[in-house]
Amino acid sequence: MALxxxxxxxxxxxxxxxxxxxxxxxxxxxxxxxxxAKGVRRTRSRxxxxxxxxxxxxxxxxxxxxxxxxxxxxxxxPYGDPIARDYVSYTAATAMxxxxxxxxxxxxxxxxxxxLLAGGLSALAGGDHEAGLVLDSFLLRSLAxxxxxxxxxxxxxxxxxxxxxxxxxxxxxxxxxxxxxxxxALPALATLxxxxxxxxxxxxxxxxxxxxxxxxxxGLVTAFLQWHLERGVRSLRLVERx
Amino acid sequence: xxEGVVQDLIDELGRLPGVGPKSAQRIAFHLLQADSLDVTRLxxxxxxxxxxxxxxxxxxxxxxxxxxxxxxxxxxxLTYICVVEEPKDVVxxxxxxxxxxxxxxxxxxxxxxxxVGPDDLRIKELLTRLADGAVTEVIVATDPNLEGExxxxxxxxxxxxLDLKVTRLASGLPVGGDLEYxxxxxxxxxxxxxxxxxx
Numbered sequence: 001m002a003l004x005x006x007x008x009x010x011x012x013x014x015x016x017x018x019x020x021x022x023x024x025x026x027x028x029x030x031x032x033x034x035x036x037a038k039g040v041r042r043t044r045s046r047x048x049x050x051x052x053x054x055x056x057x058x059x060x061x062x063x064x065x066x067x068x069x070x071x072x073x074x075x076x077x078p079y080g081d082p083i084a085r086d087y088v089s090y091t092a093a094t095a096m097x098x099x100x101x102x103x104x105x106x107x108x109x110x111x112x113x114x115x116l117l118a119g120g121l122s123a124l125a126g127g128d129h130e131a132g133l134v135l136d137s138f139l140l141r142s143l144a145x146x147x148x149x150x151x152x153x154x155x156x157x158x159x160x161x162x163x164x165x166x167x168x169x170x171x172x173x174x175x176x177x178x179x180x181x182x183x184x185a186l187p188a189l190a191t192l193x194x195x196x197x198x199x200x201x202x203x204x205x206x207x208x209x210x211x212x213x214x215x216x217x218x219g220l221v222t223a224f225l226q227w228h229l230e231r232g233v234r235s236l237r238l239v240e241r242x
Numbered sequence: 243x244x245e246g247v248v249q250d251l252i253d254e255l256g257r258l259p260g261v262g263p264k265s266a267q268r269i270a271f272h273l274l275q276a277d278s279l280d281v282t283r284l285x286x287x288x289x290x291x292x293x294x295x296x297x298x299x300x301x302x303x304x305x306x307x308x309x310x311x312x313x314x315x316x317x318x319x320l321t322y323i324c325v326v327e328e329p330k331d332v333v334x335x336x337x338x339x340x341x342x343x344x345x346x347x348x349x350x351x352x353x354x355x356x357x358v359g360p361d362d363l364r365i366k367e368l369l370t371r372l373a374d375g376a377v378t379e380v381i382v383a384t385d386p387n388l389e390g391e392x393x394x395x396x397x398x399x400x401x402x403x404l405d406l407k408v409t410r411l412a413s414g415l416p417v418g419g420d421l422e423y424x425x426x427x428x429x430x431x432x433x434x435x436x437x438x439x440x441x
Contacts, residue, residue: 048425052388084391094354235354
């Protein structure tokens with residue numbers, strides 16, 4: 001049994017016994033880790049608010065058979081407080097955490113997902129962009145990291161150069177007229193441009209997009225995510241869109 | 243595996259929160275060896291609690307009548323409502339003897355990751371209670387954790403158009419603790435809520 005130290009984002013905290021919690025952490029080096037934080041629910045706990053969801057912490061963990069134990073935690077970025085003070089950001093950030101939890105495996109390093117989530121939480125806490133856009137950008141990019149990068153320009157099936165108009169979930173993005181199958185959506189061209197911008201992080205284009213294209217885009221992103229994950233992401237249902 | 247009723251008892255005890263298979267076995271054997279009067283008292287307490295206890299139609303707290311002891315007390319101040327997550331929080335606030343108003347139990351906190359949204363809580367019932375304008379201040383006393391803070395933010399936004407004062411319980415340093423061990427969020431809150439010293 002070893003002691004190790006890593007940077008981690010708190011994804012989830014579940015009550016355990018009298019005053020403990022099981023925290024699910026997305027660590028920089030060790031992937032997703034579940035650990036017990038003893039006495040964390042007591043008001044005099046030395047962990048305080050450090051092990052609340054959305055916090056980025058420097059943790060010392062003691063390796064256990066099924067669950068590790070948190071022995072020390074220092075704050076690296078206190079995103080919990082600013083995010084919880086804005087309800088729209090809170091619902092978006094929760095959906096980000098749940099998606100990250102679903103796309104990562106226990107003890108399998110996922111540094112790109114860690115960096116992506118840290119960036120997304122930072123943007124939400126700082127109020128850099130509209131919360132719905134940050135969420136959609138995170139969902140698209142985390143799916144891309146997981147190996148499901150959608151295409152919003154060329155045909156996702158045969159590679160025919162775009163811009164293509166029809167969008168098909170099963171095909172993995174936009175499709176050309178010959179690859180198009182029944183049930184494909186026909187979103188506005190501006191919506192596809194917005195989604196392409198969100199996928200690469202082109203915020204100049206994304207910030208200038210119109211509300212109707214944001215709404216249509218978020219519908220496509222949600223459907224694309226649910227298609228690739230076996231179970232739905234529960235918190236997406238409760239996300240407040242402006 | 244034990245036989246028949248002993249195993250049934252262990253299985254039933256094992257379904258209680260925080261009771262694992264070993265604890266269930268220990269409690270079952272304690273009951274087997276206990277005086278039958280003690281066991282009868284426990285059984286009647288369990289039956290009685292299910293028969294008599296219900297939720298107050300006004301505030302959602304546990305009650306033995308249609309209204310709980312606090313809601314039916316005419317000495318309580320009707321102009322204040324303290325919003326809490328669970329009935330056990332009512333007991334915690336009552337222990338302080340500081341609050342003389344009435345309560346509203348939400349039945350939890352907003353937690354999208356657990357599938358709990360505003361519609362799953364007793365928020366509509368709170369709005370109904372506020373409709374007659376008798377209440378002048380709503381004190382949001384949800385837990386000082388992430389879900390509790392988000393629920394407080396949601397309530398503050400919802401109640402903003404109403405003509406009443408919405409306050410949140412203060413958070414900061416625990417009495418008897420050391421400053422150096424306080425985390426950044428708690429210490430930040432303590433600074434935010436600092437008060438003038440009256441000497």
